[in-house]
Amino acid sequence: RRSSDLPELKKWVDYALANDTLILFDAAYEAYIQDENVPHSIYEIKGAKKCAIEFRSFSKTAGFTGVRCGYTVVPKELTAATLEGDRIPLNRLWNRRQCTKFNGTSYITQRAAEAVYSAEGKAQIKKTIDYYMTNAKIMKEGLEATGLKVYGGINAPYLWVKTPNGLSSWRFFEQMLYEANVVGTPGVGFGPSGEGYIRLTAFGERNDCIEAMRRIKNWL
Template identity: 55%
Template sequence: MIHINDNYLKLKASYLFSDIAKRVAAHQQRRPEPAVIRLGIGDVTRALPDACVSAFHSAVDEMGADASFRGYGPEQGYEFLREAIAENDFQARGADINADEIFVSDGAKCDTGNIQEIFDGRSRIAIPDPVYPVYLDTNVMAGRTGDYRNGRYEGIVYLDGSADNGFVPDLPEEPVDLIYLCFPNNPTGATITKSQLKAWVDYAVASKAIILYDAAYEAFIRDDTLPRSIYEIDGARQVAIEFRSFSKTAGFTGTRCAYTVVPRSLMAYTASGDPHPVHSLWNRRHSTKFNGVSYPVQRAAEAVYSDVGKRQVAELIDYYMTNADLIRQAMQSLGYPCIGGKNSPYIWVSTGGKSWAFFDMLLEKTGVVCTPGAGFGTCGEGHIRISAFNSHENVSTAMSRIRQALS
C-alpha cells in the first residue's frame, strides 16, 4: 500500500495569498467600485526592459533555425550568463565569486525550497519570523519539524523580529545548523548592515553552521554602505549560500530566471565529522533533478548586464522606489510607524492592531489590497506589508484614498 509523506499533513491548511484572493473576490462582489488596487502580492507590473526583449527575440530566432538551434544546455546554466553574473554582481563589488560557483535556475522560490534536501534531515533550522513562507514549508515537508501549535511548528528555532531589533533578528541562544536570512527582507523591507551581517557570519564560522542568504531584493538597495551580497563579508565564502533572482530586478516574475551561489570553499560535514564540499552536493542535486533554464530566457537575462540593460534596469528600480517613497511618506504622515521602503520595495507598517482586521478595514474603506503581516509568522502580527510594485498612478490613487479614509 502506497503511503503519503505524512509531513504534508502538518502544513497549515491554507496559503496566505489564496486567503487574500478569496477576501478580495468577495469584496469585489459586494462593491465593484472603486476598482480594487493591489499592493499585496510582490509581483512586478512593468514590461521587461527593451534590452532583454531584444535579446529574447534573437534567441528565439536562433531556436527557429537548424543551424543555430540549441537543445539541452548545461544544467548549471550557460557560461555566458554565469560569467556575466560573477563579474557584474560579485567581482565588481569586491566579492570573490567565480562563474563556476553560480547555478542558474528558474526561480529563487525553487532554489530556496530545494536547498534543504542536500542537508541532514535532523538539522536544526533557524528561521526568521516574520518571513517568506517557503523556507518553513519546505522544511515541514521534509520532516524537520513537529506539529503546528499556536502559530508555530515544533522543532524550529524562530528568530524573532520586532520593532526593538528593527526586524533584524538577534543571534540564536540555542545551537542551530542551518540559518535562513533574507535582506532586504521580505516582508519587512528591513536591511542589515555589514557589521550586523559580520556577526552572523562569525557565528556560523564558530558553530560550523550554514547561512542560506536570500538576496532577491538586493537591487533595491540605495544606501551604498549596506552589503548587497553576503560575500562582501569576510568569511562568508566558508559558511554561506546566496540566492538571487531576476524577478524583481528586471521584471522576470513571468519570464523565470534566478541563480544560486555555492562557493567551492563551503563545507558541510559527514556523519563522522569530515568536511564535504556543498558545491558537489548541490551540483549533483541540480543536474539530477533539473535540466537547465530555457535558452532564450538565459539570453534575456544576460542582457541585464549590457550597458543599456543596466540603465534600463536602474530606471525600473527607480520607478518602483518612487512608489515606495510615496507609500512610506503617506503611511508615516498618518502616524503609522514604518520599516522598509528605503532600500526595499516593501513597506512594513505597524498597524497598532490585528493585521487581518487592518487588512479587512483597508479593503473595505479604500479598495486597497495589502498583505497582513500575521500571514508571515506570529511576529508579523500587528503589521501589514505594502508593496511598491504597481504603476505610479495606482499607487498615488491608493495613497489618496488611504489619506482620505484614515486621516
C-alpha cells in the first residue's frame, strides 16, 4: 500500500517526527476495517517506528472483552528525550516496567489468544466480524432511509448519528429512548466534539438491530 493512499495518518507521523512528539495509536478495531485504503497499523507509514507506540486488543477482534488480553508494540527504534536532553530507548524502559508491574496473562487466556491465530480461529473471527458489520450496514441504511445523517458503520461497528433540528445529544437520546424505546449513547459523553450526535452500536443480535430500525422509522 502506497503512503500516498494514507494521507491523513501520514500527516500525524510527519508532524510527530518534525516535533519530537510521541504518538499513542489505538488499533483495537483494525480487524473491522473494510476499506483497503484505511491502514490497519500506523507502522504502514514510513518513519512511524521512530515516533509511535501501537496498542492491540483481543477484546473486539476475538470477543475477549473482560478477559483483559492485548499487547503493546514499542519499536526498538523508538526513543524519547529526558529533561536533560538524553535520548532513551523506550522498548527497554517499557519492558522493565511491564515485567515489574505485571504478573502476566493467565495460561488459559494465553492459549485462547494463541487459538485466535489458527486457521479455525481466523475463520470464526471473520464470521463474527462479518455478522456485526452486516448489522452495521442494516442500521446505516435504515437510519439514512429516515433522512438522518449517519457517519461510520463502514470500518467500525459504531454509527454516529447527527441529531435532527439542532437537538442536543441528551435531548435526542431521551426522545429516542422514551418515544421509540431505542437506547443509544449521547455523543457529548465522548467529549465536546460529540455534542449534537448520538452513537449506536452494531454489537448485538440481528433481529434486535432490525427491530430498532423499524421503531426509529415509525417514530420519525
